[in-house]
Structure formats: structure tokens, C-alpha cells
Amino acid sequence: MTAKRILLIIGGGIAAYKSCELVRLIRKSGMDVRCVLTKGGAQFVTPLSLAALSEDKVYTDLFDLKDEAEMGHIQLSRQADLVVISPATADLMAKMAAGIADDLATTLLLATDKPVIAFPAMNVRMWQHPATVRNVAQLRADGITVIDPDEGPMACGEFGPGRLPEPEAMMGRIKAALHGGNDPLEGQPDFGNG
Numbered sequence: 001m002t003a004k005r006i007l008l009i010i011g012g013g014i015a016a017y018k019s020c021e022l023v024r025l026i027r028k029s030g031m032d033v034r035c036v037l038t039k040g041g042a043q044f045v046t047p048l049s050l051a052a053l054s055e056d057k058v059y060t061d062l063f064d065l066k067d068e069a070e071m072g073h074i075q076l077s078r079q080a081d082l083v084v085i086s087p088a089t090a091d092l093m094a095k096m097a098a099g100i101a102d103d104l105a106t107t108l109l110l111a112t113d114k115p116v117i118a119f120p121a122m123n124v125r126m127w128q129h130p131a132t133v134r135n136v137a138q139l140r141a142d143g144i145t146v147i148d149p150d151e152g153p154m155a156c157g158e159f160g161p162g163r164l165p166e167p168e169a170m171m172g173r174i175k176a177a178l179h180g181g182n183d184p185l186e187g188q189p190d191f192g193n194g
């Protein structure tokens with residue numbers, strides 16, 4: 001039996017720091033993970049950290065000559081069993097909803113034929129903005145699983161929905177997506193929003 005393969009797209013937000021722990025948990029569970037780091041995501045976590053944790057190359061650039069000579073963005077989008085976006089920023093979700101493909105992450109998302117699960121993280125006002133509400137509805141209508149963010153204190157000092165779930169909770173959702181919607185952590189203790 002081959003290991004499940006996750007393609008993890010890391011958006012640009014302060015919550016990107018949780019992606020390192022998520023990568024560690026994915027590997028610990030016996031799955032392979034390939035990371036795509038957006039330009040914004042690289043402001044918060046480094047390709048070197050992600051490469052060390054994933055034990056694989058980190059992809060950052062749509063126009064990488066070596067990768068694109070082999071149509072890398074198509075291969076990346078097809079080799080995964082599941083595409084995960086964490087954090088899914090308001091900007092990234094707006095581009096996805098509009099079908100914009102102007103970097104590696106958005107091009108992969110447009111080219112994939114695999115299930116996609118998005119974990120949004122942003123300021124409460126951004127999450128509740130009519131444009132974001134409209135974009136989330138469009139993404140869900142397009143078949144993308146968008147998980148509502150947690151509620152709690154935010155880096156900006158405000159409180160409300162918009163927090164990225166803890167890595168353990170995201171891992172439970174990933175396992176559920178790979179097992180036909182049956183959450184293997186159902187009935188297990190909730191680790192909370194810490």
C-alpha cells in the first residue's frame with residue numbers, strides 16, 4: 001500500500017507558522033507531503049524549514065526553468081491525493097473563486113483534478129466581509145471544501161471567527177477527507193483552540 005500524498009499550499013498570513021507543525025503531523029502519520037510556498041507565505045516561514053520537515057523539495061515559483069521544462073505545475077497538481085491550503089487567505093480565496101492563475105499556487109489549484117480542502121485564516125472583519133462570504137460560497141459551489149475558521153483572539157488584537165484551527169484539528173479533517181468523510185478522530189478528545 002502506497003503512502004497518501006498531500007500537496008500543501010501555504011498562503012501568506014501570520015497563521016502560516018502553523019504549517020510547520022502540520023507538515024510534521026502529516027509525516028508522522030505516514031503520509032508524504034509536498035509544500036508549495038506562496039510569496040506571501042515565504043514572509044512567515046522559510047523553504048528550508050519546510051524542506052527539512054517534509055523531507056522533500058519546496059516549490060515556490062511557477063516559472064522555475066527545470067520544473068516547468070517537465071510541466072511541473074501539472075505534475076504537482078496530479079500527483080497528490082489531496083490538496084490542502086493552509087492558511088487560505090482572503091486574497092488566495094478571491095483568486096481561486098475568480099479562476100485567477102497568476103502564480104504557482106493558483107495555477108496548481110486551477111489545474112488539479114484532486115479534492116481540495118481550504119483552511120481560511122484572516123481578521124474577523126475580512127472573514128465577515130461580503131466579498132469573502134461571496135467567494136467562500138463560490139468555492140463551495142465549485143466543490144472545494146472550505147472549513148470555517150475557529151473563533152478566538154487574533155494576532156491583530158481583535159476577537160472573533162478567523163483563526164486557523166490547530167494543526168491536530170486540521171490533521172483530523174485531512175484524514176477524514178482521505179477516508180471518504182469518516183473522521184478517524186471522531187469521538188476523540190478535542191484539543192481545543194489553544
